[in-house]
Amino acid sequence: MRKPVAVGLVSFMVSAVALTGLTQPRRGPRRPPVAAQPAEPPVSARIAQELDPLRWGITHDQVLEYFRQRIRASYVPRLRNVGAVEQYRFTQQRDAEIHTVERTYVQFDGTNPHRLWDTSYIGEEFTHNNNESMLVYEDARGNREFFFFINDHLWKRVQARNTAGAHIDMDDFATQLEALFGIGRRVSENNHLRTVEWRDDTTRLHVRDATNFYNVFCLIYEDAATLAQLPTLRRNVPTRAARSASQSNIAQPETGNTTGDNNADIVDRITGKIRRVQTSDAGAAASAGIPTPTSGATTAPAGSPASRRDAGRAPAAPDDDPLGGLGF
Numbered sequence: 001m002r003k004p005v006a007v008g009l010v011s012f013m014v015s016a017v018a019l020t021g022l023t024q025p026r027r028g029p030r031r032p033p034v035a036a037q038p039a040e041p042p043v044s045a046r047i048a049q050e051l052d053p054l055r056w057g058i059t060h061d062q063v064l065e066y067f068r069q070r071i072r073a074s075y076v077p078r079l080r081n082v083g084a085v086e087q088y089r090f091t092q093q094r095d096a097e098i099h100t101v102e103r104t105y106v107q108f109d110g111t112n113p114h115r116l117w118d119t120s121y122i123g124e125e126f127t128h129n130n131n132e133s134m135l136v137y138e139d140a141r142g143n144r145e146f147f148f149f150i151n152d153h154l155w156k157r158v159q160a161r162n163t164a165g166a167h168i169d170m171d172d173f174a175t176q177l178e179a180l181f182g183i184g185r186r187v188s189e190n191n192h193l194r195t196v197e198w199r200d201d202t203t204r205l206h207v208r209d210a211t212n213f214y215n216v217f218c219l220i221y222e223d224a225a226t227l228a229q230l231p232t233l234r235r236n237v238p239t240r241a242a243r244s245a246s247q248s249n250i251a252q253p254e255t256g257n258t259t260g261d262n263n264a265d266i267v268d269r270i271t272g273k274i275r276r277v278q279t280s281d282a283g284a285a286a287s288a289g290i291p292t293p294t295s296g297a298t299t300a301p302a303g304s305p306a307s308r309r310d311a312g313r314a315p316a317a318p319d320d321d322p323l324g325g326l327g328f
Contacts, residue, residue, distance in 0.1 A: 041197035044181040047205055047221070056202060056223040057153045060105060060135055067101050067137060104136035121210040121218065122146055122158055129236040144216075150233050155226035160216040170209045173217055177207060199224070 054066060075094040079087055106114050110128040117123060117134075126132045126148055135147040141162060148156035174196045178184055184196035197206045204227060208218040226233070 041185040041199045042182060043200055044198040046181045047200045047203050059152045060149050063135055063147050068098050071097050101137055107133045121214040125158060127234050127237055130234045155223040157221045159219040163211055163215050165215055
């Protein structure tokens with residue numbers, strides 16, 4: 001009999017209001033299929049709350065400044081009542097953490113290092129050579145949030161929640177989200193739930209299941225006004241065939257497989273047990289110089305700023321996880 005699994009909601013978002021009280025309920029009967037779906041996704045008041053305090057249209061410098069202030073504030077309690085040596089150590093860690101976020105800024109200019117992101121689970125969220133760019137923030141649990149810009153205006157946020165390899169059913173995950181955002185529009189394909197959608201006056205929100213290879217569920221928030229203008233904003237959009245050819249030419253990084261056998265994980269791939277495509281996720285992270293979560297853990301070269309940044313960090317508290325603290 002299948003064991004119930006704690007469901008971790010996609011998060012590490014920057015909402016000032018921590019959502020509490022969301023716990024994993026005992027699994028009941030599955031929601032019956034809906035005969036007809038509304039033409040538009042239902043309106044959810046929760047979307048605006050989750051996006052606060054950042055707003056559509058701000059620049060990447062403004063997003064960076066938000067995280068600078070947030071990181072500095074997190075170190076204030078640790079700098080109190082300690083000696084000069086400890087203050088220096090915490091200050092170094094704080095500045096390294098800020099620098100780690102700053103270094104994640106990527107301009108999608110078509111160069112090979114930045115094309116490493118094309119093979120990650122966010123590879124469909126941007127295009128090259130259309131003045132698009134991105135920032136990434138990663139929390140202590142290995143969850144990531146991606147901020148996308150067009151003409152240096154924020155228009156998309158992708159919140160990727162690391163499941164650490166736990167098997168989580170998309171339908172169960174969607175039910176948990178509906179407890180927060182309200183009943184959404186469920187879109188199925190071949191009797192399989194593909195996504196759930198919500199909206200408000202300015203934002204479209206949908207969910208994507210990327211657990212099969214990447215260990216994450218993604219909540220994708222998009223500025224509705226920018227969505228309507230994408231055909232004119234994205235003048236250089238390659239065909240699917242051209243994009244596939246470009247991705248096949250991307251040099252993949254080392255992944256620890258010293259045997260030289262590209263089929264070493266073929267059994268896992270056939271049976272569906274593989275939980276992460278190591279090359280694509282590692283390559284995407286490497287292209288921006290950010291830590292690479294592998295098998296649910298965050299790794300970085302010894303002695304690097306990324307490896308030092310958590311050395312003096314207090315353990316993450318439940319309130320650090322705005323969507324209820326259901327971490328893995």
